[in-house]
Amino acid sequence: ALTVKTGQRTSYDIYLEENFDxxxxxxKTLEPEKxxxxxxxxxxxxxxxxxxxxxxxxxxxxxxxxxxxxxGEPSKNLDTxxxxxxxxxxxxxxxxxxxxxxxxxxxxxxxxxxxxTYLRGIDFIQIPTxxxxxxxxxxxxxxxVDFDGYKxxxxxxxxxxxxxxxxxxxxxxTAEQFACGMGEVLKHGLIKNASYYEWCINQMFEIQDREVxxxxxxxxxxxxxxxxxxxxxxxxxxxxxxxNLGHTxxxxxxxxxxxxxxxxxxxxxxxxxxxxxxxxxGLLTNEEFFEIRDMNxxxxxxxxLDALDENxxxxxxxxxxxxxxxxxxxxxxxxxxxxxxxxxxxxEEIRAAVHYFLxxx
Ligand code: NAD
Ligand code: ZN
Numbered sequence: 001a002l003t004v005k006t007g008q009r010t011s012y013d014i015y016l017e018e019n020f021d022x023x024x025x026x027x028k029t030l031e032p033e034k035x036x037x038x039x040x041x042x043x044x045x046x047x048x049x050x051x052x053x054x055x056x057x058x059x060x061x062x063x064x065x066x067x068x069x070x071x072g073e074p075s076k077n078l079d080t081x082x083x084x085x086x087x088x089x090x091x092x093x094x095x096x097x098x099x100x101x102x103x104x105x106x107x108x109x110x111x112x113x114x115x116x117t118y119l120r121g122i123d124f125i126q127i128p129t130x131x132x133x134x135x136x137x138x139x140x141x142x143x144x145v146d147f148d149g150y151k152x153x154x155x156x157x158x159x160x161x162x163x164x165x166x167x168x169x170x171x172x173x174t175a176e177q178f179a180c181g182m183g184e185v186l187k188h189g190l191i192k193n194a195s196y197y198e199w200c201i202n203q204m205f206e207i208q209d210r211e212v213x214x215x216x217x218x219x220x221x222x223x224x225x226x227x228x229x230x231x232x233x234x235x236x237x238x239x240x241x242x243x244n245l246g247h248t249x250x251x252x253x254x255x256x257x258x259x260x261x262x263x264x265x266x267x268x269x270x271x272x273x274x275x276x277x278x279x280x281x282g283l284l285t286n287e288e289f290f291e292i293r294d295m296n297x298x299x300x301x302x303x304x305l306d307a308l309d310e311n312x313x314x315x316x317x318x319x320x321x322x323x324x325x326x327x328x329x330x331x332x333x334x335x336x337x338x339x340x341x342x343x344x345x346x347x348e349e350i351r352a353a354v355h356y357f358l359x360x361x
Contacts, residue, residue, distance in 0.1 A: 004139065004159075004227050014139065014163040014227070016220055018212065020049075023056045023127075026164050030123070032060035036093060039064065040084060040111040041102040042071035045129055048172055053102055053127060061098075065091045073259045076106045076145050078154065084114045098123045098161070104130035104177075105137035105263070109152070112143030116158030126160040129169040131181020132264055135188070135222035138163045140230040140240075149258070150319065151251045157235060165223075167215055178210070179300040180264025183246075185218060186295055187271055188225040191242045194337025196221050201291075204298050242339045245331040246271030249350065252316035256308060268301035273353035277345060278333040280352070288336050303357065310354040314347045 001013040015026050037057055041050055046068045058064050067087045069075045088097075101111035101124060108126055115124035126138035144155020170178065189197030199221075200207065206214035226243070233240040250270030254263060272293060279289040296303050305313075317328060330345040 002223060002227055005231050012160060012162050014165070014223055016134075016165050016167065016216065016223070018167050020052050020056050020127075020164075020166055023053070023164055024060055026162055027057070027060050027125070030098065030125075030161055032057075032098075033062060034096065035061060036063035036065065036091070036097045037061040037100055038067055038088060038091065038093060038097070039100045039102050040067045040069075040107060040114070042069055042075065042104075042107055044071040045103040045107070049102060049129060049169060053100075057100065065093075071103075071106070073106055073146070073263070076110050078145055078147065080110055081114050081117075081145060084110075085118060088114075088118055093118070093122070095119050095122055098125065100125050100127055101138075101160075102127045102129065104128070104133045108133050108137050109143055109155075110145055112141075112158050112160065113145055113155055116143055116156035121158065123161045124158070126163040128163065128165050130173060131170055131178055131219070132184050133181075134165040134167075134170070134219050135181060136184040136226055136243075138165070139223060139226045141234065146259075149255055151254060165219065167212060167219065170215060171210055175300060176262065176265075180262045182207070182299040183264035183268035183271075183301055185222050186299065186301075187243070187245050187267065188222045190271060190275075190292070190333060190336060191245050191331070191339035192225050192229070192337060193221075194335070196225070197295075197336055201295065201298075208299070238341075241329060241341050242331055244329075245333075245339050246274055248317050248328060248330055249273040249313065249354070252313050253305070253308065255316050255319070256312055261302075265302050268296050269303075269305055269357065272296065272303060272357060273350065274330070274332055276353040276356055277330075277349045280349070281332070283332065283334050284336075288333075292336070305354060305357045308354065308358065310351045310358065313354045314350050317350060 001015050003011050005011045069080050099111050099115045101108040128134045128138040141157045141159035143158050144152045147153035203214050246267040250266040253266040275292045278284045327343045330342045331339050332342045
């Protein structure tokens with residue numbers, strides 16, 4: 001297992017396995033026989049994985065209760081959190097009890113937020129079942145919900161007690177959901193590790209076929225990148241901002257489309273815009289820019305912004321959280337594998353980038 005050092009807790013372990021059996025061993029350090037656990041999961045994941053996970057946790061914990069909500073981003077809000085609080089109160093959950101987030105990033109973010117706030121904070125564990133959640137959102141302690149159409153507007157830093165990823169759950173993801181996770185994987189390569197990015201190109205066939213060995217190598221490498229960045233900067237004062245590559249424009253698109261497009265797809269379009277701006281500034285070579293674009297095609301990620309207005313996108317980037325002193329904190333690329341924070345990106349550059357992908361160049 002990988003171990004993540006945090007400022008808040010001492011540390012926590014990340015398990016990457018091929019089934020749920022190892023959960024019994026993994027939760028041992030939590031003294032489960034003295035605590036109740038509530039499995040929080042969405043309707044889709046419940047039908048696939050709730051029974052096996054429940055069966056394993058029942059062997060360890062003093063009690064297991066279940067809270068399910070309708071799957072999808074529209075559930076990631078305070079209404080769902082309120083229903084979860086109510087469920088916990090009715091089930092007499094106290095400070096020593098635990099939540100388990102079984103599902104994708106939506107489940108992880110909202111469960112983590114409930115755990116951060118219920119009785120001023122209780123423990124929770126992450127059992128991520130989407131590629132996006134395994135490589136990205138389950139690690140790092142960022143929790144939260146959307147508010148009035150603003151992404152992740154309300155939240156808290158709260159680290160899980162452990163992360164348990166079962167690779168075999170990735171087999172049941174739709175092609176679209178898998179592609180979304182690839183958006184974050186490719187983002188990790190783009191910001192930190194050129195050879196990892198090249199590896200993804202070479203292994204495209206195996207990855208797309210979801211071959212276990214390829215997935216294991218890929219998920220582990222992405223987890224390491226995320227862990228390294230988060231450890232250096234647990235509360236996002238510096239380096240961690242690089243993980244927001246593609247997210248300024250990505251969140252703007254998400255908001256304009258009213259969350260009709262998936263997060264990973266929006267991020268993939270967002271980093272294409274960042275790559276375009278970097279290319280036009282003479283940072284990326286032609287070859288690099290077109291490689292990034294072609295990788296999106298290869299991994300079923302979008303390269304066109306349909307029916308969007310570039311001025312609307314510019315406007316929407318202004319309401320994003322990533323502002324400092326009124327200036328947008330943009331992540332650009334010096335090269336593949338090397339991202340940096342830039343405060344000088346102009347509206348005109350964003351407009352030009354969006355326009356390019358509207359027009360197909
Ligand atoms: P999600 O949780 O909505 O999962 C996507 C869909 O896949 C859902 O319909 C879900 O029911 C289904 N699903 C989950 N696991 C499945 C499986 N194994 N097989 C079949 N279907 C399955 O979304 P996501 O893409 O995992 O995560 C996106 C969310 O994560 C966004 O809200 C984003 O803001 C957040 N996020 C958070 C962080 C962070 O650091 N906290 C980082 C990145 C993204
Ligand atoms: Zn993201």
